[in-house]
Amino acid sequence: MLTFTQVWNALGPEIVLAIGGFVAMVYEFMVTGRAKQATPWIAVLSVLTAIPLAWSKLHAPLATYSIAVIAVDDFGTIFSLFILVSVLLVLLFAIASQARLKLAFEYAYLVLFATVGAMVICSALDLVTLYVGLELLSITTYVLVALHRKNVKSSEAGLKYLIIGSIASAIILYGLSFLYGVAGSTGLSRIATALQGGYGSEPGLVYLSIALILVGIFVKISAAPFHLWTADVYEGAPTPITAYLAVVSKGAVLGFLFRVIVWLFGAKLGEWFGLVGWIAIITMVIGNLGALSQRNIKRLLAYSSIGQAGYLLIPFSSLSSSTLASVMWQNLSSTVFYLFAYSFMTIGAFAVFSVVADASGSEDVHAFTGLSKRSPWLAGMMTLFLLSLSGLPLTAGFFGKFSIFLGALGAGQIWLGVVLFATSAIAFYYYFGIIRAMYGRTQEGDTPPVRSSPMQHVVVALCAIGTLWLGIFPGPVTDLLSNLHWFG
């Protein structure tokens, strides 16, 4: 029988976040007027409580709670930590831009509930629990995207995301249902046993099931042939929510991919690496070429995040092409390292963009014209984030891409690494367009100086510290990652 201690050991951080969410909810609807502004801080507080809790679970002995269908392993914990750090940054970012965005305060607890879903995805060991976590993440983000419901673009984005997202969820569920049909159980370990480490007695149905799960996941992480919703949704959503979608939502679904596919098929995944590799290549090329023609920075960053999804698929492809355990651990740690880097640089870029767009009332590249004169500090920070996104040395992005490249090399997939660097060169071209606008051109006429609040500077500075730290001193983080016992 399950005890309360077991539940707490398995789901401590998630419980803290859920309680924080409900406290924020009750607070938000009970108080009136200016007191409502404290609501997001309750959310920040619960995330700050959850981070040490999740940290203390690292290196804890593997435990699976059969009735709770949750595993406590380092894979789930490190993904939870990535999610928590990103959510903290997103919440601070949302608080900082509250003065202009005037978001409904519901966002504070909706973000927390979505985060609980994201964390459950990464540590659940049962198809039903996994799917419930996925839906918790999806449904709350549909609402978050349409938070500005009087704004036409926001509601359009919300509707598009709702339709595409729920179709993707349905496809994933259909795929999972075949797994249940073949194995007769929803527990991942029991399914793995029933499939005898391969495709079991019914390879056709298992193939169909993997194909459906992969398609649904590719939609959710906006991999290339399924990316068409991304630019519209990212553009219409309030900017902090866009950052949330780009970082947390994508990272968590990637965790789902690793958990389900690696746990179930392990080394037998070899036949799929070619397909995933091609999807990664198409995603990198389409994402980066698509960004070339974008004038709107939010759409540009959306296409850039499609390209980043391609980079993040490389480790998955390399990992499935080899049966060596060391290759698997190396690729898992390069994924997590890149996710941390991606989180800092993407949220940072969105934060600077939000300040600049706020000052000039435009989301166009021209909003950045002459930023080096108007606000040298913000221009410098934006340059840092863009250089990191394009993967120049001394930034987190470079080290992340380098370790992904090494992972691909270790698995013998040199061609994936080559495409990675070729598309990064393309990416540098369009990021350089923004840098040139900031430093090169002089401003005609006078534009108001960029006004920014201390809070916005704090968010930008935190992201910059993260980006530089992971770029210059990656040692501690890579050591931590290489010492993890991923799946126990």
Add this chain to the structure above:
Amino acid sequence: MAEESYLARFLDTCRYGGIRLYANAFIFLLVFLVLAIALPIGALAVLGPLLRPSKPSKAKNATYESGLEPIGDARSRYNVRYYLFALMFVIFDVEIIFLYPWAVSYHTLGVFGYVEMMIFVVLLLIGLMYAWRKKVLEWM
């Protein structure tokens, strides 16, 4: 002999369960699907016209509205506010679905089940309070 082999095959299916049982379930589904489509079509579109006399008149073809003269369009519009009440109703409807089985097996579930169910009920209560404070329950 024939019966025996069918029986053996049936037992075999039961014993080795798994995928054959899974496929069989879909065969039943297919049979139901075909019946569900074929029966109404057969009754209404094939057998009906053959059996019934066909003598239409203006009064017979008119829309039936409790014996009164039909007025206006058949499609009438509802206030969109009903939607919120319907949504609230569904939440509490689902709550009952969970509460009944819990109440039946209360003794086997014990304290853990009790606390779990209380958490569930309190969460729904918070949802109701949210709706109340956001003026969902007020008509105007």
